Amino acid sequence: MKRTVVGAILIAGLAQLVATPAQAAPEANPVTALRAALIRGKGVNVVSKTKVDHGRGVYYTLNLDGMVGFGPQGEIASDTSQHLQYSKTAQAGLKKLGMAEDAAMEETPLRVISSGYDDYVSSPRFADVLPKGTNWIRYSPTDLPASNPLLEVLEPTTLEALLAHRTSWRGGVVKGTIKADKLVKVSGPFASRFRGYSWSKPVSTISYTLRLSTAGLVERVTAKGILHHWKGSVLRVEADTRYSAWGRQVTVALPLKSEVLDQKQLEGKVPYQVPGAWN
Numbered sequence: 001m002k003r004t005v006v007g008a009i010l011i012a013g014l015a016q017l018v019a020t021p022a023q024a025a026p027e028a029n030p031v032t033a034l035r036a037a038l039i040r041g042k043g044v045n046v047v048s049k050t051k052v053d054h055g056r057g058v059y060y061t062l063n064l065d066g067m068v069g070f071g072p073q074g075e076i077a078s079d080t081s082q083h084l085q086y087s088k089t090a091q092a093g094l095k096k097l098g099m100a101e102d103a104a105m106e107e108t109p110l111r112v113i114s115s116g117y118d119d120y121v122s123s124p125r126f127a128d129v130l131p132k133g134t135n136w137i138r139y140s141p142t143d144l145p146a147s148n149p150l151l152e153v154l155e156p157t158t159l160e161a162l163l164a165h166r167t168s169w170r171g172g173v174v175k176g177t178i179k180a181d182k183l184v185k186v187s188g189p190f191a192s193r194f195r196g197y198s199w200s201k202p203v204s205t206i207s208y209t210l211r212l213s214t215a216g217l218v219e220r221v222t223a224k225g226i227l228h229h230w231k232g233s234v235l236r237v238e239a240d241t242r243y244s245a246w247g248r249q250v251t252v253a254l255p256l257k258s259e260v261l262d263q264k265q266l267e268g269k270v271p272y273q274v275p276g277a278w279n
Helices: 006-010 030-037 088-096 100-106 156-164 180-186 188-197
Strands: 042-055 058-071 074-086 110-115 118-122 136-139 166-170 173-179 205-212 218-228 234-249 260-262
Touching: 030 156, 058 088, 074 088, 074 100, 088 100, 156 166, 156 173, 156 180, 173 180, 180 188, 180 205, 188 218
Parallel strands: 136 260
Antiparallel strands: 042 058, 042 234, 058 074, 074 110, 110 118, 118 136, 166 173, 173 205, 205 218, 218 234
């Protein structure tokens, strides 16, 4: 089941470089450092904030915080809390469209535990539809959630592409610009969410800044994307993600089977796809 930008679906009715050689780079290679950190049982803390802007005051923000667990190939599990908030203009427009109740539900906090191709979602919004003693809804199959909706720097191929498209690299700060049609070829998470924005003209672009530790690990990534959909709409996305406690011990505990119902068992009562603005 592909993840969708839920906020974009709700407000759809409202709005119709060549890289230059860098200066001397740090000895630590960020891609090598990342690959070395991808050890089963280890992980990193993540705090992220994203703004998705449709123009004319119609936007939403999403805050995410939690932890990500690794395997040899990358992210394999996560436990995050998410909170979406619509702008006042978006709320007013949704109310006119008769979608105020849906919007209010989307603003309810979520906890999402991901492992493999399964997502377990818990939220107060489901209290009235879940039987007593059941607190989680299982979605499957799913993609793993991203730590940053534009640039998943926990993915070695994405990080490698960003370094290749840098315009500067000074004192552990990497800056650059990459076109969406390039990024979609190397980043599965980006392609899953924004493929429709990747082949349009004018070409979508993303500018970014990476801040690296002395060991070469990414401590922060900020990105701004102007994404042109092939149908003509434009989406402006700003994302800021911080990473800390690299190499921490991570154990993602799944809910007990007795506390879980599959989404298919609640057809029509809960969202068809995984809630969350960039899940």
